[in-house]
Amino acid sequence: MSNLHAFDVMFIAVYFIILFGIAWWAALREKNVSSDYFLASRDVAWFAVGASLFASNIGSEHLVGLAGTGAGSGLAVGHFEWLACLILMLLGWLFVPYYLKSGVYTMPEFLEKRYNSAARTYFTWVSVIGYVLTKISVTLYAGGVVIRAVTGWNFYTAAIVLIVVTGLYTIFGGLRAVVYTEVLQAIVLILGSITLMAIGLSRVGGFAGLEAKVPAGFFSMWKPSSHPDFPWTGIVFGAPILGIWYWCTDQHIVQRVLAAKKIKEARTGTIFAGYLKILPVFIFVLPGI
Template structure:
């Protein structure tokens, strides 16, 4: 990092806080709807940019490049498929969410099923956010400061947590959304710089494809592949995608902030187009790094060192600062989003449940205090992170793959089948959780297992997700038939939501249909080209 690079990073921080201040000045009143949902007044560009920026964290960038360096572009399937799932969010799920008028996904489950379903999702979400998203993002921030900026790990981690916490506490979701727009732009500029300069160093796209080989540039792997089997990609990854993109508060809160259905839908379409970029901007740089390492230009200590090494070795003065700013943008947008989403669940689903008469002012105060508490937890967690193995974090992250199929089943069946009952949903969530935890226990003890138990322990997690989803689906359907609700939910059924064209406003509908078909066509082209 030269002086000019530091200047670029400093300019990034000034811009972020400037945008946050300007965004909060635009609010007309300080109430819970403004603090947690930006007054439900966000436009499609802001919604789409925030969806993309919140999803892409620094650990995401490092992980995609690292997996690309180790095993090629197959990991890009998750990014490509996300585009299709985002269309599902905009065209199918959002009309239900908008009609229900909810602040959170647990609140939607309460309206559709019961209070028990609400509390299950609320507790699972809070624990997952604190132990995985917040901790991993903080660690990534410390690593960025340490490896690329030469600062102490703890100093870097504290700077990231405090800086992000300040504007999130002050401005709520409105500040998060508008800073996400800036951070998306900075993130994409940094990624483009790395990719273009890397391709120049390797001799161009054609040279890279020849040198890396066809296997590295194939999106499709055999069913026996331990990481990305085609069966798991086509049938398992969409299940995890539905949970993450369509039912997770961390993501859905962005579309709930939109100014009406049209803006929400168009925001998801915009994000779907953006999600076709990571294959080229985040995965391909990993292959470039591996190729240049094979030539002996530099040494990769590990696959995950692909992106930092590429930045350090190839980028000229100024561009390093831009890429570091992009990495900071990625982790700060993710961290601010999880702070705000988690505080929304704590306030609206936990606190408000026991204080139904709480004033709007008090709810905003509780939201700010809970955000501050999350910042404090993040800071307290930092000293313990070095004592916990990377393997532990891997298993912790894999928990999401095991708890998400039953949640996806409960949401999908709930909006498509009016007879889905509260008891059926409770049984599905319970059975799914037990089976998911059982798989995790087997995975942790796989070295001591044999026979059928070993097979179950080592089966690809995407295949496990398929099984868990099908079991949860069957339990939900059977449970609903055996224990029907006295009065099936009518207000959130398919017919009620979509009657008279209310769910899909005519304004801009034709254009949005064509833009959505364009995303589908882009996915098809990528699948064919990289087959």
């Protein structure tokens, strides 16, 4: 059964109207050249770069996963979010100058220029297979679960709707549509999650009431090396390696900064995204607890 009321349906309808309106605007601005379609003519401002970096990272699997992990293990999963704040600075100050000066459209292309075509081919296949098996499949599954819970739709119907909607505005609007719809999604994510956090905390008596209801140590971010999920050794020595790969070399992320007007805009965008990455611990993990 659907859990939606008339106001909910109206709100969702308005959201999709705005979403497709952005895609239509982006399609009208398209100049039928590859730099426009893949990199939005390299004229994206810092605010859009930062918001897009944040929203492209926060998929349905991320939102559901952070809340679920928070419910099971507490705030410690937030280490990955706060670590991203620092790694985004590496992206802006160490990697971005090389990427933008090279004039590439994709990370595989950068590797080909830097090394050879074999490096490009290898990285392309690793990325595609990795995304299909980990990112895309998990995102569709988590998104389908959420839509099914909210609307009562069949799981496969929900997943197909996700694919069709995302595919339509991406195909017709290119990266410009993707970036600016992600700006909208970032705003909706943040405002909606702040509202959820406020309602949740009010129901349990604030932070003090929540702390009294959870096991000891749930609010501790620093876990012993024997911890099964978040040992400090893994956080300190392992997570940065994963973070640098994801935030500094992954095509899905780097493409946003490649679309920036210039290096200054890209760097400012990474700073803005870094500030936004402070929020998930409070607005995604905490409501799960």
